[in-house]
Amino acid sequence: MLxxxxxxxxxxxxxxxxxxxxxxxxLIQLPPGDILNMEVLRLRSAGTQVSEEEVEALRQLYGLDxxxxxxxxxxxxxxxxxxxxxxxxxxxxxxxxxxAARVPLTAAVSVLTAIFVWVTAVPIGVYSATxxxxxxxxxxxxxxxxxxxxxxxxxxxxxxxxxxxxFDISAIGLFSQQYETAPWSWAKLVNMLQHIWVPIVIIGMxxxxxxxxxxxxxxxxxxxxxxxxxxxxxxLTETRLLVKYxxxxxMNPVFSxxxxxxxxxxxxxxxxxxxxxIPTTGPVLLQALLNQDMFLAGSIVFILSVLTxxxxxxxxxxxxxxxxxxxxxxxx
Amino acid sequence: MAHDSLLEIKNLMxxxxxxxxxxxxxxxxxxxxxxxxxxxxxGESGCGKSVTVHxxxxxxxxxxxxxxxxxxxxxxxxxxxxxxxxxxxQLDPRGAQIRAIxxxxxxxxxxxPMTSFxxxxxxxxxxxxxxxxxxxxxxxxxxxALAIDNLRRVGIPxxxxxxxxxxxxxxxxxxxxxxxxxxxxxxxxxxxADEPTTALDVTIxxxxxxxxxxxxxxxxxxxxFITHNLGVIAEVADEVAVMYLGRIVEQASVNELFDNPQHxxxxxxxxxIPHIDEEKLPRLRAIEGVVPDxxxxxxxxxxxxxxxSFMPGTCDRAMPALDETVSGHRVRCFLYSDVEEGxxxxxxxx
Ligand SMILES: Nc1ncnc2c1ncn2[C@@H]1O[C@H](COP(=O)(O)OP(=O)(O)OP(=O)(O)O)[C@@H](O)[C@H]1O
Ligand code: SF4
Ligand SMILES: [Mg+2]
Numbered sequence: 292m293l294x295x296x297x298x299x300x301x302x303x304x305x306x307x308x309x310x311x312x313x314x315x316x317x318l319i320q321l322p323p324g325d326i327l328n329m330e331v332l333r334l335r336s337a338g339t340q341v342s343e344e345e346v347e348a349l350r351q352l353y354g355l356d357x358x359x360x361x362x363x364x365x366x367x368x369x370x371x372x373x374x375x376x377x378x379x380x381x382x383x384x385x386x387x388x389x390x391a392a393r394v395p396l397t398a399a400v401s402v403l404t405a406i407f408v409w410v411t412a413v414p415i416g417v418y419s420a421t422x423x424x425x426x427x428x429x430x431x432x433x434x435x436x437x438x439x440x441x442x443x444x445x446x447x448x449x450x451x452x453x454x455x456x457x458f459d460i461s462a463i464g465l466f467s468q469q470y471e472t473a474p475w476s477w478a479k480l481v482n483m484l485q486h487i488w489v490p491i492v493i494i495g496m497x498x499x500x501x502x503x504x505x506x507x508x509x510x511x512x513x514x515x516x517x518x519x520x521x522x523x524x525x526x527l528t529e530t531r532l533l534v535k536y537x538x539x540x541x542m543n544p545v546f547s548x549x550x551x552x553x554x555x556x557x558x559x560x561x562x563x564x565x566x567x568x569i570p571t572t573g574p575v576l577l578q579a580l581l582n583q584d585m586f587l588a589g590s591i592v593f594i595l596s597v598l599t600x601x602x603x604x605x606x607x608x609x610x611x612x613x614x615x616x617x618x619x620x621x622x623x
Numbered sequence: 624m625a626h627d628s629l630l631e632i633k634n635l636m637x638x639x640x641x642x643x644x645x646x647x648x649x650x651x652x653x654x655x656x657x658x659x660x661x662x663x664x665x666g667e668s669g670c671g672k673s674v675t676v677h678x679x680x681x682x683x684x685x686x687x688x689x690x691x692x693x694x695x696x697x698x699x700x701x702x703x704x705x706x707x708x709x710x711x712x713q714l715d716p717r718g719a720q721i722r723a724i725x726x727x728x729x730x731x732x733x734x735x736p737m738t739s740f741x742x743x744x745x746x747x748x749x750x751x752x753x754x755x756x757x758x759x760x761x762x763x764x765x766x767x768a769l770a771i772d773n774l775r776r777v778g779i780p781x782x783x784x785x786x787x788x789x790x791x792x793x794x795x796x797x798x799x800x801x802x803x804x805x806x807x808x809x810x811x812x813x814x815x816a817d818e819p820t821t822a823l824d825v826t827i828x829x830x831x832x833x834x835x836x837x838x839x840x841x842x843x844x845x846x847x848f849i850t851h852n853l854g855v856i857a858e859v860a861d862e863v864a865v866m867y868l869g870r871i872v873e874q875a876s877v878n879e880l881f882d883n884p885q886h887x888x889x890x891x892x893x894x895x896i897p898h899i900d901e902e903k904l905p906r907l908r909a910i911e912g913v914v915p916d917x918x919x920x921x922x923x924x925x926x927x928x929x930x931x932s933f934m935p936g937t938c939d940r941a942m943p944a945l946d947e948t949v950s951g952h953r954v955r956c957f958l959y960s961d962v963e964e965g966x967x968x969x970x971x972x973x
Contacts, residue, residue, distance in 0.1 A: 516738055517733055517735045517738040517739050518738055518739055518740055518741040518742070520682055520733070521731075521733060521739050521740065521741075521802075522741065523682055523725070524680055524682060524725050524726060524730065524731045525725060525726035525730070525752070525753045525756065525805075526722040526723065526724070526725035526726040526727060526753075526756055526757060527722070527752070527756065528717075528722065529717055535741070535744070536741040536743070536744075539741075539743050540741070540742060540743055613743075614743065615742070615743060615745075615789040615791075616742055616789070616791050
């Protein structure tokens, strides 16, 4: 039953990915003008002579003279069948080459951030709910309001400033200088882990704050349910019964929030990574959008969206697997 | 006190301290539960039945609820006197002592079969958990066999399969049977059934009642049975306590209470049962008025604003005491006794 469900969901993935690709493509085509116009403008303002013929030649080279549907078709078939994401105008490099190092990093930062959010938000939410209106509860309520209301990039700036003022260190980047260009090694990985918690905490902050509130609310609902009193009336210790029953039930909606958490994390990551100078896809995406570097921007949007969809799928499957009520009703 | 008392509640007061004021949900309740017997508690919604029994197992949420006075004596030995008694009201509600009693010596069946089991674990898992918690030296494989035995005992067909079912896969009646199986899995001396059949339809209700009575005979446990339904009380109870606004207003053996109801409130309740055998058309006579707001309890007798026998100058002046009028029959009403309740009621009047 569960495998059937997974199979169906995987099949659904195909049209979904295609739709995403169309939307990614259309979105990056939306702004007026194209990369060539900008490039030509830049060259001309610099005093370089660019003839109409040369422009036309470039246009053909990038396939910009074709109709939009044709351009899309070329783009998507190249991706799907050749793994070729096209060439970036600004970097004059293949998109795959640019993203090869950055996409895994973005994925790592996102997944670790999601884990950080859970590991902090769930226990705090549970504690706040079981100690409703206590000082600790008020404290975390306050913190969570601040966390939700403060943009990540601001937090990043504040953090950088504090790190600099108090510890005289620069918290910028994901690696120490000696590792920045070094090939991957065990030591480089360790070095990365030593740095990566900064962006994780900062990007995770808003989500942690939100998740904390969700968890607290869910728990408060569950705590009043009859089955909690039943469990207590059996003689279980408070901790054991809380973990086994209401926490377990409250976790389900939390699992299902992965779906909307991932896009949030990824977009939050863009600005924070800019500020902290982290070599993820974020800064490149922003730059590519500004330059109308359409193959690069489109590919990033496409890849991140697909990753998000896959993440959501995983969380849905997890949910069905963990919740017997869904397992036997909706799926059957 | 009677030599065969299992549980003795003396002047129990459980209050809720809320922003709006104090809700005296249980305000001086005393009763005895005898070994192997059934005490029925009836009364309208909100009169404090659940809070009374939750107080016994110390399940009243605190804050806002507190046992502010009284004793809840659970007698240990067979002779039931003095030394072998634990005062549950004095125990730490999270402590090991009360936890050892919950589910083992005293267990509970609740009204809502829909939500009484945790939704994420199988019925068997939750019964086995209770068994392993209280029965030392039982291996998990034995516990599973015990759980299946218990399910079979409450009349669940295909118990070996149902043990692995999730609560939502069972009907309300089956779930309530499973609940009873869980409550009885450690052979308690007292079973508290808080409206165990209210949410079920009539035929299932009858089956569950029959089952409970048969099991009570088999196990020899005492039962506190809460219900709104007088017909149910007449069927299951040996002794009946009628509650109104946190107090017992009348208590007697079941025959005495139905033959000779004395308190105007009890009379009203009995009159509200439709009498089909009467020659006139069956008619439901409800008690006039509604239960007062917990913050605006009338001065004097708490029932005075709805009482058809209200005596001005007497009933609004003081609270009548629960006084024995006939042997074993106690009533809280100035029609039968002019004994007033102690000083506590004076502050209640304001
Ligand atoms: N957790 C609580 N917080 C505040 N007040 C409470 C709480 N639990 C019960 N009460 C109050 O205590 C009073 C008695 O409630 P209780 O649940 O004992 O009534 P009941 O006789 O069991 O009614 P029902 O027949 O509807 O189950 C009510 O006025 C109720 O509002
Ligand atoms: S004391 Fe008075 S008001 Fe109260 S029940 Fe008796 S007759 Fe009615
Ligand atoms: Mg109740």
